[in-house]
Amino acid sequence: MTSGAGTDVDGRVPADPTAGGSQTRATRMPRDQRRASLLDAANDVFTTRGYHAAAMDDIAEAAGVSKPVLYQHFPSKLDLYLALxxxxxxxxxxxxxxxxxxxxxxxxxxxxxxxxxxxxxxxxxxxxxxxxxxxxxxxxxxxxxxxxxxxxxxxxxxxxxxxxxxxxxxxxxxxxxxxxxxxxxxxxxxxxxxxxxxxxxxxxxxxxxxxxxxxxxxxxxxxxxxx
Structure with missing residues (x-):
């Protein structure tokens, strides 16, 4: 499954392979902060498109994460909607x-x-x-x-x-x-x-x-x- 642009499957920005010296993996966003970010993005998508027209792909894209990251926090679109x-x-x-x-x-x-x-x-x-x-x-x-x-x-x-x-x-x-x-x-x-x-x-x-x-x-x- 393709991850979001500029992120790996965990929603983290990968190290730049062209940079010199030792590579340091970017710090993972704290879970609560990530959840809040996903909810903010979902709020925008749901209020603009409604539940039925919104897709998890749209929400993941709006949040700047991969779908696996989104599903780690919310197993389904309904779970995400109910949280909001x-x-x-x-x-x-x-x-x-x-x-x-x-x-x-x-x-x-x-x-x-x-x-x-x-x-x-x-x-x-x-x-x-x-x-x-x-x-x-x-x-x-x-x-x-x-x-x-x-x-x-x-x-x-x-x-x-x-x-x-x-x-x-x-x-x-x-x-x-x-x-x-x-x-x-x-x-x-x-x-x-x-x-x-x-x-x-x-x-x-x-x-x-x-x-x-x-x-x-x-x-x-x-x-x-x-x-």
Missing amino acids: LDASCDSLVDIVSDALAATDHNADRVTATMSAFYEFVSSASGEFRFVFESDLTGDAAVQQRLWQVNSDIADLVAAVIVEDTALPPEQSKLLAISLVGIAQVSARYWVSSGMSIPIEEATQLVSRLAWRGIRGFPLTAYDPSRL
């Missing part, structure tokens, strides 16, 4: 978690959560495409991850609702998943329609809609400062 999907899902959960923790003012929490989704879909990294626009949603492993990320985010929101309203967990989770749906669907529409509305204006519009609904559930101990 997992990273994207983790990133979204972290963003929402940080948004909820940034304030204890509930109206601001709603705005921060909506902003988290809008910032995620507008990121130049294209991570959102793995979570919201995957062309592999028929795969069971992808479906499970997409369900899980929505559930994980809803759990974060539900925890705040339970604490503030004393609603049962089941009711709080239903309200939370509804808020997540508003954020996700509206953000997807906003980015797919060309982001003609400025992000701050779009976030405020959707936040007002969500807040006017959730504020109807009063705090367990009324505290005007948290409204």
Whole structure:
């Protein structure tokens, strides 16, 4: 099998046979660093071409390695895609978690959560495409991850609702998943329609809609400062 240009089958740059003196083999890239490099290249290829049109040859070429090196880290194209999907899902959960923790003012929490989704879909990294626009949603492993990320985010929101309203967990989770749906669907529409509305204006519009609904559930101990 032919290796990538300028590399041997291990993805290393071979020593120059024309150089004088003793030859020193180039240091192998640390595994974690190599994996991160491969994921970056795969992210570019998948977001540009989609899962089905992308080939492992394309990803190896974009990463500047041979296919054997790529397969050492990821046994299949699906494994590589799922690794990117997992990273994207983790990133979204972290963003929402940080948004909820940034304030204890509930109206601001709603705005921060909506902003988290809008910032995620507008990121130049294209991570959102793995979570919201995957062309592999028929795969069971992808479906499970997409369900899980929505559930994980809803759990974060539900925890705040339970604490503030004393609603049962089941009711709080239903309200939370509804808020997540508003954020996700509206953000997807906003980015797919060309982001003609400025992000701050779009976030405020959707936040007002969500807040006017959730504020109807009063705090367990009324505290005007948290409204």
